[in-house]
Structure formats: C-alpha cells, structure tokens
Amino acid sequence: MRIAIIGADGQLGSDLLKTLRKDEVLPLYYPDFDITQARKTSEILRHLRPDIVINTAAYHWVDDCEDNPRESFLVNSIAVRDLALTARELGAVLVHFSTDYVFDGRKRSPYVEEDPPHPLNVYAVSKLAGEFFVRALSERYFLIRTCGLYGEVSSPERGLNFVDRVISLDREGKPLRIVNDQWVTPTASAELAEKTSQLIRTSHFGLYHLTNEGECTWYQFAREIFSLLVKEPRLEGVDSRTFAARARRPLYSVLDNKRARDIGLSPFSPWREAVSSYLRKKGYLT
Numbered sequence: 001m002r003i004a005i006i007g008a009d010g011q012l013g014s015d016l017l018k019t020l021r022k023d024e025v026l027p028l029y030y031p032d033f034d035i036t037q038a039r040k041t042s043e044i045l046r047h048l049r050p051d052i053v054i055n056t057a058a059y060h061w062v063d064d065c066e067d068n069p070r071e072s073f074l075v076n077s078i079a080v081r082d083l084a085l086t087a088r089e090l091g092a093v094l095v096h097f098s099t100d101y102v103f104d105g106r107k108r109s110p111y112v113e114e115d116p117p118h119p120l121n122v123y124a125v126s127k128l129a130g131e132f133f134v135r136a137l138s139e140r141y142f143l144i145r146t147c148g149l150y151g152e153v154s155s156p157e158r159g160l161n162f163v164d165r166v167i168s169l170d171r172e173g174k175p176l177r178i179v180n181d182q183w184v185t186p187t188a189s190a191e192l193a194e195k196t197s198q199l200i201r202t203s204h205f206g207l208y209h210l211t212n213e214g215e216c217t218w219y220q221f222a223r224e225i226f227s228l229l230v231k232e233p234r235l236e237g238v239d240s241r242t243f244a245a246r247a248r249r250p251l252y253s254v255l256d257n258k259r260a261r262d263i264g265l266s267p268f269s270p271w272r273e274a275v276s277s278y279l280r281k282k283g284y285l286t
C-alpha cells in the first residue's frame, strides 16, 4: 500500500514511519508540506496518489491555542477539511488523530466512542471541529482519539515530552510540582503506531479510542517513571488550580478502547509496561 504520512518527523509520525516500513511509505515533512496550504497540499497528494493519507499534524500547544484560536482552527479544523476533500477525490482512506480532550471529564469512568463530547478549551473545540469534517466529508476514514502521547523523537531541540521533561528537570536539580487531579492514560506513540498499522489493514472504518491500558494522574505517572529509574526526586503532587493554566482541562479524560476490542484488535499493554519499555529504548534503563 502507498501510505502518505503527514508530520513524519513528529512523535507519532516517526513511529508510524518505522512501523509501516514494509509498505510504500511517503513521508511528508513540515514546512515543505504544510496542511494549511490547501492548494499545494492537494497538488502534492494528487501527484503521489497514496492509497492512505495519515495526518498526524496538529497545533496542540493547549495553552497557546487559547491565545491563537485562528491558528488552532486553521491547522486542526480547516486544514483537516481540505485533507478530507483531497483524500475523497483520490479515493484514499483518511487516517486522522484526535484527542481525549474532546471530553469534559465529568463522567469519571473511561469514555467510549459513543459518549457525547463536550470540549473545554480552544484546542479541544478545534480538534472536535476537525473530527466533524472528517466524519462529514470522508467516505472511508479512521478517526483515532488518543491520550498523553510520548515518543522517542522527543529532544530538547524538538521539544520534550512529559517523560523526558520530568527526567530532565530532575537532572537539573529542580523540584517537580505535578498535577495530581487530572486522570489520563499515558500512551506510547510506538504502540499507537503498531495498532494503527493493524487497524488500517481492516475495513472497519470509523471512530476509535486507542490508548495504553489503565489510568493515572500526571503526578502518579511521574512517580512511576522515577520508581522505574530507582530515584527519589523532590516530587510534589499539586492541584490543577496551582498553575492557573490558560486552558481549562478535563479532570478525567481516560478513554476506553471499546471499538478496538469489538473488532478484535490486539490489546494495548498496560501504561506502566509501555513506559518501562520506553525508558529502556531511550537508554535511561539498561
């Protein structure tokens, strides 16, 4: 299969590139391939004629999105509409990623695909609008919501994911104050890439929740990282209100991979196992 990967050097994009190496992969990199440049994007895709277009690009700096709603909507909604139209014209399957933040967190038990979304911030509203464009315009699509991604390409130059950030702050001797009232499922982008690869070989199109198994707060996630590293840093669990972040976030955004189970996709590993494997791959653990 000819598979175009948009954002191919991002966390998820680079893991997809590795996972799909036996396919004919067409990696597309920002800024040469910028999804907000609709005409150019469409021309390039028409030239490449992929069977599948995978979009991992997003404007996902959640607090910045509050200050830049226009940019959020251009990348996360309008550009997704344009991609959906191009994919449809080419007869290609569209694979698009969305977020756990489409939910408001009031449910307090894992969200299934049928639960009604209720986003709390600009980022989440723009991602949900992107979802609606995919669902309204695509004939064949996989719309995948995920949560708390961390991938191996994270670096000081590209920006650090949560795992690398807490390790780096600890190495600098900084005290760590981490929210202990937001529940998520940390998800390894390597594993998400594997499941995505399985899913796109089926014809079970539609909306999916795909995350590692289990749940924790960001503070518990950090504690597990240091426990695996056999370290005892200065770690304090705090209330979300301590940081007065610009964007409101759900206090509970754990997703249930219900549809994936229903179609027989192999289960994700528990989040603790996934983070342990990440620490080993990144050379933190031997």
Ligand SMILES: NC(=O)c1ccc[n+]([C@@H]2O[C@H](COP(=O)([O-])OP(=O)(O)OC[C@H]3O[C@@H](n4cnc5c(N)ncnc54)[C@H](OP(=O)(O)O)[C@@H]3O)[C@@H](O)[C@H]2O)c1
Pocket (backbone or CB within 6 Å): 006, 007, 008, 009, 010, 011, 012, 013, 029, 030, 031, 033, 034, 035, 036, 055, 056, 057, 058, 059, 060, 075, 097, 098, 099, 100, 145, 146, 147, 148, 149, 150, 189
């Ligand atoms: N990260 C999370 O915790 C999380 C949680 C839930 C859902 N998601 C969703 O998962 C998906 C993948 O996230 P990720 O963590 O892999 O993101 P990422 O590491 O930031 O990768 C995104 C990639 O898209 C590129 N890109 C940015 N703007 C672009 C544009 N206008 N046109 C084309 N490419 C562009 C980026 O290039 P540059 O690096 O050069 O900017 C990067 O290569 C996103 O849809 C995100 O909303 C992420």
